[in-house]
Amino acid sequence: MKRVLLFAIDYKKNEVIVSESSKENNKINFIERIKKSDNDIFFSAVVKLTNMTKAPILDIEIFKSVDRECQMIYHKYKEYIKKNT
Numbered sequence: 862m863k864r865v866l867l868f869a870i871d872y873k874k875n876e877v878i879v880s881e882s883s884k885e886n887n888k889i890n891f892i893e894r895i896k897k898s899d900n901d902i903f904f905s906a907v908v909k910l911t912n913m914t915k916a917p918i919l920d921i922e923i924f925k926s927v928d929r930e931c932q933m934i935y936h937k938y939k940e941y942i943k944k945n946t
Contacts, residue, residue, distance in 0.1 A: 863883065863884055864881045864882070864883055865881065865882050865883070865884060866881055866892075866932055866935065867879070867880045867889065868880075868907045868910065868911075868931055868935075869907075869911070870904070870907055870911050871894070874896075875896065875897040875904070876894040876895060876896050876897065876904075877894065877895045877900075877903060877907045878891070879891075879892040879893050879894070879895065879935065880892055895938070900934070902934060903931070903934045903935060906930055906931045907931055909927055910927045910931055913927060
């Protein structure tokens with residue numbers, strides 16, 4: 862079962878909400894919240910991804926590219942945290 866990471870912005874708390882889901886069902890599992898102050902680049906990338914969904918015309922190829930960027934930044938951030946704790 863392949864898991865997919867999902868990202869959302871909580872503008873009130875300036876945090877990225879990270880969740881996961883499988884392609885087989887609709888269930889979404891919360892993973893964590895990451896403060897903008899902890900990773901501003903990640904926050905900005907997810908804002909860009911979120912803003913793309915509000916565009917009158919969504920280019921799915923570009924959306925997928927930005928999503929991959931968010932995934933990569935998140936995984937690198939987790940690696941960095943793991944190494945430095």
